[in-house]
Amino acid sequence: xxxxxxxxxxxxxxxxxxxxxxxxxxxxxxxxxxxxxxxxxxxxxxxxxxxxxxxxxxxxxxxxxxxxxxxxxxxxxxxxxxxxxxxxxxxxxxxxxxxxxxxxxxxxxxxxxxxxxxxxxxxxxxxxxxxxxxxxxxxxxxxxxxxxxxxxxxxxxxxxxxxxxxxxxxxxxxxxxxxxxxxxxxxxxxxxxxxxxxxxxxxxxxxxxxxxxxxxxxxxxxxxxxxxxxxxxxxxxxxxxxxxxxxxxxxxxxxxxxxxxxxxxxxxxxxxxxxxxxxxxxxxx
Numbered sequence: 001x002x003x004x005x006x007x008x009x010x011x012x013x014x015x016x017x018x019x020x021x022x023x024x025x026x027x028x029x030x031x032x033x034x035x036x037x038x039x040x041x042x043x044x045x046x047x048x049x050x051x052x053x054x055x056x057x058x059x060x061x062x063x064x065x066x067x068x069x070x071x072x073x074x075x076x077x078x079x080x081x082x083x084x085x086x087x088x089x090x091x092x093x094x095x096x097x098x099x100x101x102x103x104x105x106x107x108x109x110x111x112x113x114x115x116x117x118x119x120x121x122x123x124x125x126x127x128x129x130x131x132x133x134x135x136x137x138x139x140x141x142x143x144x145x146x147x148x149x150x151x152x153x154x155x156x157x158x159x160x161x162x163x164x165x166x167x168x169x170x171x172x173x174x175x176x177x178x179x180x181x182x183x184x185x186x187x188x189x190x191x192x193x194x195x196x197x198x199x200x201x202x203x204x205x206x207x208x209x210x211x212x213x214x215x216x217x218x219x220x221x222x223x224x225x226x227x228x229x230x231x232x233x234x235x236x237x238x239x240x241x242x243x244x245x246x247x248x249x250x251x252x253x254x255x256x257x258x259x260x261x262x263x264x265x266x267x268x269x270x271x272x273x274x275x276x277x278x279x280x281x282x283x284x285x
Contacts, residue, residue: 001033001069002043002053010052013069020074027078037111044107045095060096062089 001017003010021031036043036051046055046062054065056077063086067073077083092099113135120131 002036002046002048002051002055003033004036004051007051013052016069016071016074019071023075027075029078040111041104041108045100045104047093047100047103056083056086058083062095063087064089 001013003014017031017033024031034042036048046053052069054067054069054074056063056065063083065074065077065083065086067077089095091097094100117131117135120126120134121128
């Protein structure tokens with residue numbers, strides 16, 4: 001049982017606990033009690049938050065008894081083995097765990113501070129506020145000291161990188177930045193080149209269209225000129241034919257006496273007319 005001398009509930013159950021302890025031999029158990037003021041470490045290890053607190057231990061397994069602190073109830077808890085239905089303290093709640101060990105250390109430190117405060121105020125007769133100021137200053141100094149210790153430990157275990165490696169890392173980072181900048185410039189130049197090529201292609205296409213249109217116009221002009229020249233040639237050939245006919249008729253009148261010679265001239269004229277018509281027919285298309 002965990003108790004404190006100033007606890008009223010502990011004073012009421014003290015007689016019942018004494019009777020239960022006297023019958024411990026017949027029950028084949030060991031019974032004891034702990035003053036949390038004198039043993040703050042044990043109260044921290046079992047994480048005692050209420051008084052009185054009852055604990056049952058068997059084979060290294062701890063269970064907390066939460067029934068009334070009456071002799072009969074305590075005796076039935078052992079005889080009827082009611083402790084088997086109680087969940088044991090396991091995990092971080094176990095008194096043997098690392099968490100409870102740290103809690104025991106904190107409780108023991110707090111108990112020592114409390115005893116020291118009583119020594120200052122009761123034994124030495126120092127005012128309470130002076131004791132509080134002392135503890136505040138001591139806490140600050142202790143915190144600074146622990147911080148210094150942690151810094152020293154970190155410096156001992158932390159191995160800084162040499163300057164050469166840091167400079168190399170910086171140099172490696174710089175070429176990467178330069179390479180990225182060059183890539184961006186190349187991408188921009190490629191975009192500009194592609195835009196210029198597109199503009200050139202569009203200009204070339206426009207010029208080709210214009211040239212095609214100009215060639216079509218020239219072809220039409222040439223065709224019109226050829227048609228006009230053909231018409232003029234036909235007119236000239238018709239005029240020449242008429243002149244030849246007139247000359248032939250004049251020559252026939254002048255040369256009537258010579259009939260053989262006139263027949264020859266007519267044949268010549270007809271041959272010339274046929275040749276010219278064939279020439280015009282070839283030039284016409």
